[in-house]
Amino acid sequence: xxxxxxxxxxxxxxxxxxxxxxxxxxxxxxxxxxxxxxxxxxxxxxxxxxxxxxxxxxxxxxxxxxxxxxxxxxxxxxxxxxxxxxxxxxxxxxxxxxxxxxxxxxxxxxxxxxxxxxxxxxxxxxxxxxxxxxxxxxxxxxxxxxxxxxxxxxxxxxxxxxxxxxxxxxxxxxxxxxxxxxxxxxxxxxxxxxxxxxxxxxxxxxxxxxxxxxxxxxxxxxxxxxxxxxxxxxxxxxxxxxxxxxxxxxxxxxxxxxxxxxxxxxxxxxxxxxxxxxxxxxxxxxxxxxxxxxxxxxxxxxxxxxxxxxxxxxxxxxxxxxxxx
Numbered sequence: 001x002x003x004x005x006x007x008x009x010x011x012x013x014x015x016x017x018x019x020x021x022x023x024x025x026x027x028x029x030x031x032x033x034x035x036x037x038x039x040x041x042x043x044x045x046x047x048x049x050x051x052x053x054x055x056x057x058x059x060x061x062x063x064x065x066x067x068x069x070x071x072x073x074x075x076x077x078x079x080x081x082x083x084x085x086x087x088x089x090x091x092x093x094x095x096x097x098x099x100x101x102x103x104x105x106x107x108x109x110x111x112x113x114x115x116x117x118x119x120x121x122x123x124x125x126x127x128x129x130x131x132x133x134x135x136x137x138x139x140x141x142x143x144x145x146x147x148x149x150x151x152x153x154x155x156x157x158x159x160x161x162x163x164x165x166x167x168x169x170x171x172x173x174x175x176x177x178x179x180x181x182x183x184x185x186x187x188x189x190x191x192x193x194x195x196x197x198x199x200x201x202x203x204x205x206x207x208x209x210x211x212x213x214x215x216x217x218x219x220x221x222x223x224x225x226x227x228x229x230x231x232x233x234x235x236x237x238x239x240x241x242x243x244x245x246x247x248x249x250x251x252x253x254x255x256x257x258x259x260x261x262x263x264x265x266x267x268x269x270x271x272x273x274x275x276x277x278x279x280x281x282x283x284x285x286x287x288x289x290x291x292x293x294x295x296x297x298x299x300x301x302x303x304x305x306x307x308x309x310x311x312x313x314x315x316x317x318x319x320x321x322x323x324x325x
Contacts, residue, residue, distance in 0.1 A: 006284065010284040018048040019041065019044045020044050020049045020100035020101065020102075020300075021310060021313060023037045023038075024101065025313055029316060029320070041103070042103070044101060049096075050106075054097075054102075054106065056088075056297055060113060060117040060118075061117055062090045062114065062118055063089055063090045063297075066089040066090065067118050067120050068089055068091045069085070084292060087292070088295055090127075095143065104148065107147060110147055111147040114128065115128055128144055128154075130154040130157060134158075134170045134187050135170055137157060138186040138187050138189060139186070141155055141190040142190045142194065145197040146193070155194050158207055162210065163179050166179060166184075166210040166213055167184030169183045181245040185245050187211055188257070191211070192208060221234040235275060235279075237279065237289045237311050237315075238291045238304075240292070247275060248311065251272060252318055255317070259321075264325065265325065269322070279315075280315065286307070286315045287306065289304065
């Protein structure tokens with residue numbers, strides 16, 4: 001491991017950002033006092049991306065009138081969407097707001113409104129009860145505990161639906177018995193958020209650790225059976241983060257998990273870390289990859305091939321943690 005400090009010009013570039021990113025740069029890279037970054041964080045609700053997204057919330061507590069898809073999406077079999085699924089409905093929007101650091105008080109009453117008005121497109125199930133998709137349930141678990149909803153049942157669902165090889169697969173409902181990189185990463189992220197907020201339980205922590213072990217024993221990017229790259233998608237970085245796996249999302253989670261658990265970086269991350277480091281440009285930035293297609297309320301990052309402040313922040317933070325040992 002090598003200890004490398006971020007260039008001051010790069011940090012200045014990162015700091016000149018929307019409050020949703022700026023406060024994290026101030027806290028995690030600049031090591032600013034809490035009163036500095038907390039003031040920036042408080043601005044998320046009243047300006048920039050956060051305020052714009054809050055303005056789209058409906059009186060029923062939802063965005064676009066639906067749980068995971070806009071209201072009416074499947075009324076006639078689902079409209080044609082050649083550019084991918086929409087990201088304008090309640091669950092993907094709340095995921096962004098939570099990850100940006102919006103204080104839950106800005107959404108006071110939303111948990112109750114969703115309990116009353118939101119139903120999953122799958123079998124019309126109640127919103128805070130979750131559904132059958134691991135990735136959707138993971139986001140709902142993290143969002144629910146953030147907003148103060150009762151999502152204990154979803155947390156237990158993850159213990160009950162973990163597969164024999166240690167992880168999860170959203171295709172379990174179709175009979176899959178092999179875990180998925182994508183589903184497993186989303187599951188452990190949701191479980192960690194729940195554990196941080198509530199203390200969790202030995203069973204939930206064991207499930208999270210098993211899912212993390214599933215990824216680590218594959219070095220975060222290979223097939224266990226052959227050692228080959230699991231797929232090009234593992235090395236493609238893009239923001240906003242959706243449900244797909246990549247080594248930046250994985251290493252960022254494992255950083256969060258290690259800090260929570262009080263453990264050192266796992267050496268099995270080393271190859272993935274070097275692959276991440278190799279994508280750093282000479283000016284210290286990381287470039288936007290192919291983003292997840294689909295309708296959005298507005299853009300929050302740059303086009304493909306341009307230096308991404310979001311990716312640069314997350315990658316710089318991960319490497320700083322790793323290099324510190």
